[in-house]
Amino acid sequence: MDQIKSHFVGIDIGTTATKAVCFDLHGNVINQISHSYPMYHPKPDWSVQKPQEILDTVLECIKEITAAIQPQFISFSSAMQSIIAVDETGKPLTNAILWADNRASEIAEKIKNSEKGNPFYQKTGIPIHPFSPMTKIVWLKESDSEVFSKTYKFISIKEYVWHHLTGEYATDTSMASGTGLLNIHTLQWDDEILDFLKIKPEQLSAVCEVTHQCKGVLDNLLYVIGGGDGALANLGTGAMNKGFMALTIGTSGAVRLPIDQPSLDPQMRTQCYHLKGNEYLTLGAVNNGAIVLQWLKETILKTAVSYETLFEEAEKIPAGSEGLLFVPYLLGERAPIWDASAQGTLLGMQITHTQAHLVRATLEGILFGLFQITEILLPDPKKRKETTVMASGGFGKSEFWLQITADIFQMKVQTSQTIEGSAWGAVLIGLEAKNVSAENQNETGKTFFPNPANEKVYTESFNKFKKVYSLLKEL
Numbered sequence: 001m002d003q004i005k006s007h008f009v010g011i012d013i014g015t016t017a018t019k020a021v022c023f024d025l026h027g028n029v030i031n032q033i034s035h036s037y038p039m040y041h042p043k044p045d046w047s048v049q050k051p052q053e054i055l056d057t058v059l060e061c062i063k064e065i066t067a068a069i070q071p072q073f074i075s076f077s078s079a080m081q082s083i084i085a086v087d088e089t090g091k092p093l094t095n096a097i098l099w100a101d102n103r104a105s106e107i108a109e110k111i112k113n114s115e116k117g118n119p120f121y122q123k124t125g126i127p128i129h130p131f132s133p134m135t136k137i138v139w140l141k142e143s144d145s146e147v148f149s150k151t152y153k154f155i156s157i158k159e160y161v162w163h164h165l166t167g168e169y170a171t172d173t174s175m176a177s178g179t180g181l182l183n184i185h186t187l188q189w190d191d192e193i194l195d196f197l198k199i200k201p202e203q204l205s206a207v208c209e210v211t212h213q214c215k216g217v218l219d220n221l222l223y224v225i226g227g228g229d230g231a232l233a234n235l236g237t238g239a240m241n242k243g244f245m246a247l248t249i250g251t252s253g254a255v256r257l258p259i260d261q262p263s264l265d266p267q268m269r270t271q272c273y274h275l276k277g278n279e280y281l282t283l284g285a286v287n288n289g290a291i292v293l294q295w296l297k298e299t300i301l302k303t304a305v306s307y308e309t310l311f312e313e314a315e316k317i318p319a320g321s322e323g324l325l326f327v328p329y330l331l332g333e334r335a336p337i338w339d340a341s342a343q344g345t346l347l348g349m350q351i352t353h354t355q356a357h358l359v360r361a362t363l364e365g366i367l368f369g370l371f372q373i374t375e376i377l378l379p380d381p382k383k384r385k386e387t388t389v390m391a392s393g394g395f396g397k398s399e400f401w402l403q404i405t406a407d408i409f410q411m412k413v414q415t416s417q418t419i420e421g422s423a424w425g426a427v428l429i430g431l432e433a434k435n436v437s438a439e440n441q442n443e444t445g446k447t448f449f450p451n452p453a454n455e456k457v458y459t460e461s462f463n464k465f466k467k468v469y470s471l472l473k474e475l
Contacts, residue, residue, distance in 0.1 A: 008430060009071040010423030012229060013058060013078040013158055015039070015098065015251060020061035021423040022069060025431075025438060029420065033064045040095070045102040045340075048095035051084055051160050058161050066221070073213065075224035075430035077232045077422040078158035080178040083133040085140065085151040086160070093147045096157045097136050100252075100287065102332060104135040105340040107142070111135065112268075112338075116196065122264055123190050125272030126180040129338045134180030137197050151203065159205050165223055166214040171205040174227030177274040182207065184262045184272050184280075210276050211433035224430040230254055230283065231275040232425030237416035238444075239390040240279060245378070247370060247405065247413075249395035253289035255373045256281045269336040269376055276429075284335025284373030288344075289366060290394055292328040296362050301355060311400045314360035319407060320457035321357045323348040326365035327468045335373050337469055345468055363401055364458075367408045368465040374409060381410075389413040390444075392421045399446065407454040408462065415445035 007030060012019045017036040024030055035057045040048050062074065081099035084092050097103075111117055112128035126132055133154070140148045155163070156179075159171050176182040176189075181197075181204065183190040189201050212225045226232065230248070233239075234256050239246035246256040262272050263282040273281045297303060297310065325347040332340035346361075378384045389411050395401045396415050406413040418424050431438050 007069045007071045008427045009062075009065055009074040010226075010420070010426035010430075011058060011061060011074060011076050012420070012423045012426070013054065013076065013161065014229065015079045015100075018054070018057045018061050019420065019423060020065040021420045022065055022071065023424060023427050025436070027418055027424055027427075027438065031065060031069075032420070033061050035061055039098065039100075043103075045105065047098045047100040047102075049082075049098060049157070051092045051096050051157060054096065054157055055161055055164055062221075071221070073222040073224050073430045073434065075426040075433075076158060076162070076226035077229045077426040078156070078175065078226075080156070080175060080228045080230065081131050081133055082157045083136050084155055084157065084160055085147055086153050086155060087150060088152045090163055092160070093150060094140070096160075099131045100331065101136070102130045102340045104130040104139040107138050108132070108135040108340070111138070118268065120180070120193060121268045123183050123185070123193065124177075124180050125184040125262060125264055126178065127268045127271065127335075127338050128180070129334060130340050131334060132180035134193065134197070137199065141198060153203055153205065154199065155205055162223070162225060165216050165218070167217045168214055169205040170208050170212060170214075170225060172208055172210045172212065172225045172227050173274045173276070174210050174231045176207050177272070178228055184274060187274060210429050213430075213433050224426070224433050226426040226429050227275060228273065229422040230256055230285070231273050231281055232429070233392055233421040234258060234281060234390075234425070235275065235428055236418050236421035236423070236425030237390045237392050238418075240275070243387055244390050245374070245387050245411075247389050247391050248393040249289045249366065249370070250393040251289055251291045252285060252287055253366065253370050253393070254283055254285040255370050255377060256283040257377045265376065269338070270373070271335070282377055284370075284376065286366075286369050286373070287331040287334055288328045288369060292330055292344075292366055293359075293362055295330060296358065301358075307398075310356075310359045311398060313356040314363065315400050317356050317360045318457075319404075319451075319454040320461050321361040321364060322353065323350065324353050324357050324361040325461060325464055325468070326358075326361040327465060328362065328365045328369065329469070333369070336376055339469075339473075342469060342473075345472060347464075347468060363404055364408065364461065365465070367405055368462050371408050371462060372466060384409070384411055387411060391415050399448070402446075402448045403451070406448040406450045408458045410450045410455055412450070413448040417445050
């Protein structure tokens with residue numbers, strides 16, 4: 001393959017920024033560009049973005065990344081669970097309503113507790129919660145009937161970008177399986193749910209495989225539709241292989257376990273996504289990832305001290321933060337409690353506790369929330385010990401936080417040398433679409449093993465953590 005054709009670009013449309021990453025066939029990063037954009041909160045519980053701002057950012061990233069090279073293709077990863085109503089010309093009638101938007105809380109609770117709640121979950125693998133585009137469409141129908149009646153298509157931000165680039169309204173099964181509208185068993189839009197919403201199948205994009213490709217209408221570039229960022233992060237870091245589980249902590253967080261058929265939880269606590277073929281993920285995502293740490297540093301501690309310095313101080317504090325326990329439900333919570341109104345709780349504070357205790361308790365609390373999901377996905381402790389955690393996201397840069405992860409989970413933790421996992425996962429999908437074999441071996445970085453001396457204190461702290469929410473819920 002000549003040099004011109006040995007470049008492959010992955011575009012990762014994230015919640016706060018879009019990254020364009022150019023790789024070679026080995027997964028090495030040749031060039032990388034990132035541009036950010038704001039999130040808006042025009043009303044309480046609302047979290048939106050302006051579609052045109054994101055589209056402009058994606059176009060700028062494509063322009064910059066292709067300035068000096070002609071990639072064989074550009075493949076896409078995207079944050080999931082956004083929804084935009086557009087008219088027949090493709091013009092947005094709404095902003096992009098994001099996964100973090102809780103305006104549909106009351107609607108979600110009503111549907112969840114109705115006779116349709118569990119059957120809808122069993123069909124889609126998506127819990128009934130305001131993060132779901134399904135509940136947001138109900139909100140539009142009930143709260144903005146004028147926009148609802150004018151809507152030609154309900155699409156995600158990724159579909160908005162794809163339509164602009166290719167002229168198609170298409171969505172891959174990976175993205176579609178996160179909407180609460182796709183039947184996870186048939187991989188088609190579910191007629192019963194669409195009837196409930198009073199929308200027609202043609203008001204949604206055509207469902208296609210992640211390898212779907214199309215030439216650009218404005219350029220001569222080949223685009224591959226790719227998938228959702230979570231599934232592609234698993235693929236890009238090697239965590240779609242048996243014996244691995246992906247743990248990501250960025251702004252939010254998620255635990256994702258690869259499986260070979262749909263898996264549904266009787267208590268509706270977990271999600272299920274499709275990637276391709278017989279490759280699925282069972283997972284749980286949390287609202288409260290590193291954004292909680294950012295809140296602590298900027299709003300509570302009001303310090304200009306670096307995170308590295310805060311971590312160095314926290315590392316001197318014993319495991320368990322000497323009894324200080326933080327349940328960090330600052331943004332409500334998704335898995336496993338699915339309660340948009342949940343609140344954070346700081347328990348066990350004493351006069352001897354310091355800033356360092358609070359930092360360590362925050363790191364531990366975020367991980368307790370994610371381990372609570374892991375217990376559901378892998379209930380057998382023996383099976384957990386046989387499974388390796390592949391860590392990705394911003395927290396993977398902190399050896400201290402990674403060691404706490406190994407101690408709380410009592411599992412081996414590895415980092416991947418493929419730093420841009422979602423973008424590389426998108427490229428791997430593109431290579432499959434072009435029948436090109438990748439030479440990447442998903443090399444791992446550092447490995448962290450559980451410290452047996454910390455198992456007892458973390459088991460006790462975690463058992464306490466699990467009781468706090470249910471005890472305080474009525475208050």
